[in-house]
Amino acid sequence: MSVLIKVFIGSVVGVLTVGLLGCGCLYPFTPQRPNLYSDVYKANDLRYSGKYEAAIAEYEQALEKLPRSPADTKVINVSFPTFLKYHIAFCYAKLAEAEGDVSLYVKAEAAARESYKTAILSRDQADVLYLWGYILFKRGRYAEARAKFEELINAAPQSEFRGRFLEEAMYALGKTYLELGDTTAAGQILVQLETMIHGADSYFHTAGVMCALGKAYLELGDESAARRVFAQLEVLIEIELQDDFLGWDAEGIFAKIPYDLGKAYLELGDEAAARCVFAQLEVLLKRALQGGFVGPDAEEVYAEVLYGLGKVYLELDEEAAARRMFAMLLEHYSDSPHKTEVERLLEKQ
Structure with a gap:
């Protein structure tokens, strides 16, 4: 399972990939330049295959190949390091989960921190904050994780991210409050989240959030609310069954x-x-x-x-x-x- 799916809802894997690798002009290849793309695509393949240690090595190799000259664009000098360090952080988090090695979460957090330093786009900042908060959550540093998720949510009105990602951030904050023992704050966040997704009709968009929300209500001791959400989820499942x-x-x-x-x-x-x-x-x-x-x-x-x-x-x-x-x-x-x-x-x- 995805390291993020297990505790939260969805994976943010590859979110930064689309913006940076969707257009080859961002990193022009010439015989005099190292082929950065080959390393990145190889790293992505390794990551998708679950070979996270090997993927880290490829991402780090790509990071070393980045040119540093005034002629290069901000995309190369700033956004590419953000992207590479983000995925290094993710892979370390996956390794930590798979191997039960807490020290790997330390490396994951260090990479996430470095990634955030170079994030200039609001969406990139949101992606890194979400991953960083998750890593802190896994390390049991719930107050710090809460701060990251709150920063992410507070930036939402000015940010370009919406929909599922915001819903997942809301759930992550509610879950963090539960771990902190603040059931009142957790309950308020969960109610806000339920209101946010009420009436949505896309199974892919809301099912994971709704299932996690229902289970969080159970953890909160609110069986009535959990059953209410589960009933809505059953409707979404039935919609998928009726679709040819x-x-x-x-x-x-x-x-x-x-x-x-x-x-x-x-x-x-x-x-x-x-x-x-x-x-x-x-x-x-x-x-x-x-x-x-x-x-x-x-x-x-x-x-x-x-x-x-x-x-x-x-x-x-x-x-x-x-x-x-x-x-x-x-x-x-x-x-x-x-x-x-x-x-x-x-x-x-």
């Missing part, structure tokens, strides 16, 4: 969100609601996998959801349903780390 065309799933949201919703209902003791959501999830899984709509970055999510749903079905004494999920896992993700266990479970059934 399932869009490209780059983040695994069609798999992860319904799965998390069903699990939340089980935690509430509402098995009937959970079974209903899981039935919808099965339809979405089949359509996405059979239609080839699963993006490369979402494959791990789908594999984990298939495995997790199979295990849940076993707990619910739904052996036939569990077999369906495990069979789909082996069919589409034969290299899954759960392969041996799944094959053993299938033999026992």
Whole structure:
């Protein structure tokens, strides 16, 4: 899973890439210049493949190749370092999560701080602040994380970022208040967030935020509010089921969100609601996998959801349903780390 998806909602991976690499004229290539783009594209490929340590090396190599001369543009002298250091920070955060090495979060924070120093565009500043706040959150420095998220949100009226990113920043702030034990402030932020997303009709745009919001309400002890949000989320899922065309799933949201919703209902003791959501999830899984709509970055999510749903079905004494999920896992993700266990479970059934 994405380092950001686990605690917050979505990943900010690649946000800076579009602005800086979308136009080749930003970094003109000549035989006398090092080919910076080749290093960056290689680093991006490594990052997307989960090879974060190797990606860091490539980003750092690209950083060393940056020209430093008065003739170069501000994009090269300022924005490119922002972009490269941002992704170095992200990769260190991913490594810290994967390896459980807190010292890597220290390196991630240092890179984020350096990235912010050179960020001149409001959107770039917002991206870095969000990542920096997340890193502080993971280090347990909640007061500092809160300050970053508040700075990000307060800048919103003057900034070019809107929509999902602002919603995620609001959720991150609410989550941080929960960790600080300030339930009053957390509740106020969550209510503001719910108002912000009320009436939105885009599944991709709001589903992750809504699911996280509902679970945050549960953490706050407000079951009524959680169920209200979950009911709205079910409507969005139903809308997707009624649509003949399932869009490209780059983040695994069609798999992860319904799965998390069903699990939340089980935690509430509402098995009937959970079974209903899981039935919808099965339809979405089949359509996405059979239609080839699963993006490369979402494959791990789908594999984990298939495995997790199979295990849940076993707990619910739904052996036939569990077999369906495990069979789909082996069919589409034969290299899954759960392969041996799944094959053993299938033999026992």
